[in-house]
Amino acid sequence: MAQDDKAARGPSVAEGAALVDLLLQMADDDLVLGHRHSEWLGVAPDIEEDVAFSSIAQDEVGHAALYYELASQLGAGDADRLAFDRPVGERRSAAFVELENGDWARTAMRHFLYDAFEEVRLDACTRSGWQPLQRAATKVRREEFYHRLHSRTQLHHLAKAGGEAFARLEHALADLWPYVASLFDLGPHAAELRATGVLPADAAALRSAWEAVVVPELSELGFGVPACGGTDATSAAHRGAHHPALAELLTTMRAVLDVDAAAASW
Amino acid sequence: MRTKEPDIATTEDVREPVASEQQRVFLERIDRGEKIEATDWMPDEYRLLLIKFIQMHGVSEIMGAFPEKEWVPKAPTLRRKLGMMSKVQDEMGHGQLLLSVVQELGRPLGLTREQLISDIFTGRTKFHNVFHMPAPSWADAGVIGWLVDGAAIVSQAALLDTSYAPYARVLKRICAEESFHMQHGESIVLSLAEGTASQRQMLQDAVNRWWESLIFFFGPPDVSDAARKMIRYRIRTKTNEELRQKFLSRYVPRIHALGLTIPDPDLHFDPLSGLWHYTAPDWAAYGRMVRDNTGPMSQARIALRQQAHEGQRWVREAMRAGAAQLAMEGARA
Numbered sequence: 001m002a003q004d005d006k007a008a009r010g011p012s013v014a015e016g017a018a019l020v021d022l023l024l025q026m027a028d029d030d031l032v033l034g035h036r037h038s039e040w041l042g043v044a045p046d047i048e049e050d051v052a053f054s055s056i057a058q059d060e061v062g063h064a065a066l067y068y069e070l071a072s073q074l075g076a077g078d079a080d081r082l083a084f085d086r087p088v089g090e091r092r093s094a095a096f097v098e099l100e101n102g103d104w105a106r107t108a109m110r111h112f113l114y115d116a117f118e119e120v121r122l123d124a125c126t127r128s129g130w131q132p133l134q135r136a137a138t139k140v141r142r143e144e145f146y147h148r149l150h151s152r153t154q155l156h157h158l159a160k161a162g163g164e165a166f167a168r169l170e171h172a173l174a175d176l177w178p179y180v181a182s183l184f185d186l187g188p189h190a191a192e193l194r195a196t197g198v199l200p201a202d203a204a205a206l207r208s209a210w211e212a213v214v215v216p217e218l219s220e221l222g223f224g225v226p227a228c229g230g231t232d233a234t235s236a237a238h239r240g241a242h243h244p245a246l247a248e249l250l251t252t253m254r255a256v257l258d259v260d261a262a263a264a265s266w
Numbered sequence: 267m268r269t270k271e272p273d274i275a276t277t278e279d280v281r282e283p284v285a286s287e288q289q290r291v292f293l294e295r296i297d298r299g300e301k302i303e304a305t306d307w308m309p310d311e312y313r314l315l316l317i318k319f320i321q322m323h324g325v326s327e328i329m330g331a332f333p334e335k336e337w338v339p340k341a342p343t344l345r346r347k348l349g350m351m352s353k354v355q356d357e358m359g360h361g362q363l364l365l366s367v368v369q370e371l372g373r374p375l376g377l378t379r380e381q382l383i384s385d386i387f388t389g390r391t392k393f394h395n396v397f398h399m400p401a402p403s404w405a406d407a408g409v410i411g412w413l414v415d416g417a418a419i420v421s422q423a424a425l426l427d428t429s430y431a432p433y434a435r436v437l438k439r440i441c442a443e444e445s446f447h448m449q450h451g452e453s454i455v456l457s458l459a460e461g462t463a464s465q466r467q468m469l470q471d472a473v474n475r476w477w478e479s480l481i482f483f484f485g486p487p488d489v490s491d492a493a494r495k496m497i498r499y500r501i502r503t504k505t506n507e508e509l510r511q512k513f514l515s516r517y518v519p520r521i522h523a524l525g526l527t528i529p530d531p532d533l534h535f536d537p538l539s540g541l542w543h544y545t546a547p548d549w550a551a552y553g554r555m556v557r558d559n560t561g562p563m564s565q566a567r568i569a570l571r572q573q574a575h576e577g578q579r580w581v582r583e584a585m586r587a588g589a590a591q592l593a594m595e596g597a598r599a
Contacts, residue, residue, distance in 0.1 A: 035339060038338050038339065038347075038351050039339065041331060041335045041338055041351065041354045041355070041358075042328075042331035042332055042335045042354065042358065042570070042574070043570060043571075043573070043574035044574070044578075045574070045578035045581035045582055045585075046379075046578075046581075046582055047328065047358055047361055047362045047365070047383075048362060049581075050355075050358045051355055051358050051359045051362060054351060054352075054354065054355035054358070055355065057351060058348055058351050058352060058355070061344065061347055061348055061351065062348060064344070065344045065348070068344070079344060080343045080344055083344055084342070084343070104578055104581045154585075156588065156592065157584065157585045157588030157589050157592065158581070158584050158585065158588055159588065160587075160588035160591040160592050160595075161583070161584035161585070161586075161587040161588035161591065162587075162591075163584070163587075164580050164584070165580060165581070165584035165587075165588070168580075249339075252339045252340060253339065253340065255339075255340040256337075256340050256341065256342040256404040257342045259403075259404070259464075259468075260461075260462055260464045260465055260468075262462050262464075263461050263462050263464075263465055264461070264462075265457050265460075265461065266342040266343055266346060266404070266454075266457055266458075266461075
């Protein structure tokens with residue numbers, strides 16, 4: 001009942017700022033990773049994978065658009081402007097998704113680790129007291145089910161092959177692991193998001209839920225999982241400590257827009 | 267029985283087959299407008315013509331992903347980004363469907379997917395002239411969708427009544443999707459046409475850049491031996507020139523309606539002959555470009571495809587080995 005009342009009156013000003021920050025974290029993560037995934041268009045390992053991975057990339061960008069739209073409804077501005085105009089310093093994506101693709105092993109490993117993270121974050125969002133987020137998360141989770149299936153199948157096949165594929169995956173895991181913490185930084189409003197029931201979980205809980213899913217699976221496949229802890233304090237552990245590759249990605253994304261600043265529509 | 271497998275790359279060299287009873291019955295089926303299925307008996311010549319033609323079509327779809335792929339990361343709105351991604355995905359999907367048709371046809375010859383792809387960088391198959399050209403601006407992404415896909419729709423729609431049934435079924439789906447691409451391209455083009463002076467200029471430059479390639483796209487007006495055979499077998503029913511005329515009738519008025527010009531001072535419709543007159547491109551030069559892969563972007567794009575295919579052989583092999591390993595463990599469990 002209390003939740004219905006809140007949905008009816010909408011979030012307070014303070015809650016609004018916290019909500020927008022959370023939505024931008026989710027949107028920026030999905031946009032940047034969807035962009036990275038789409039860099040494989042036309043050059044994936046085979047034609048079937050090209051088509052499949054493109055669907056996943058489109059879903060990620062589509063989810064980003066949905067979250068930007070929600071932020072826009074809270075007064076954060078136009079969805080396209082949120083996606084294209086914010087400078088690096090205002091971006092809320094995690095360094096984990098900003099890193100370049102590298103080889104297919106790194107792409108596959110990131111896909112696996114990130115989709116497990118998304119599941120955990122979305123799970124918390126489906127219990128959100130703010131209905132628009134709760135509804136969006138429920139919808140997105142349905143699509144993410146297939147991403148999880150795809151990423152797990154691929155990881156298992158590649159790992160079971162042993163040899164070069166296994167060695168490449170092991171290398172990718174070591175490369176990616178220091179950036180994992182950046183995903184679990186819920187930002188400066190984390191306490192408030194939890195207290196108000198907008199995001200009924202904290203970073204430590206999300207991380208342990210994620211580890212409970214990911215670590216046994218990786219171990220079973222024969223990977224030595226690096227030491228796990230709470231949110232470690234490496235330099236890449238915070239949203240805002242962007243990977244240098246993000247600046248280049250944003251410049252690319254603006255390449256057409258910057259050709260004619262006077263253009264009103266494209 | 268043949269003791270030696272025919273060389274699939276040199277269809278024109280195949281000798282006139284002996285008019286056997288099977289041959290005669292087959293041609294009668296063709297003449298009655300019947301459709302041929304993959305499991306039906308067919309003359310080697312028919313099979314080889316289809317393999318060469320559909321492989322080129324499939325490979326062109328796959329190589330056609332490259333000029334547009336460049337614009338996915340730069341697409342200027344979320345909607346455009348999603349549209350471009352979906353379009354490139356469709357092209358790859360068309361390539362996949364078409365190569366499956368070729369694989370089925372090539373099964374008696376031991377033709378594999380690996381071979382169909384590596385034929386691109388060994389020069390054993392060709393791809394359409396338009397995909398050898400650069401796409402240096404966002405307007406090119408629009409013009410490719412609007413006019414190149416528009417031209418593709420004209421030639422593919424004319425193939426819908428092809429005598430080979432599996433090809434016809436795949437084409438039906440392709441044509442439906444291509445018309446979305448054309449609308450997607452048209453939408454980009456309209457935004458530019460209604461935009462600032464520099465947006466309009468960008469669009470006009472792209473039309474100027476693509477025009478001659480579009481005229482060549484349908485091929486030279488004279489009917490080659492291979493084309494004559496394909497028409498005899500009803501693999502295709504229209505000549506290059508008929509298709510080009512249809513394209514001009516459909517698109518010249520649309521281009522003019524947007525206030526754009528076409529870079530051909532001789533282009534006009536002759537009401538007496540009912541035909542468009544246009545300045546002929548250097549047919550031989552374009553033909554050489556396609557045959558020898560000497561267009562401005564030919565080598566770079568072939569290198570990209572070769573790297574994707576050969577550089578990631580380990581992924582395809584590992585996926586197969588891993589699946590076998592998992593099946594074995596499953597059987598043991």
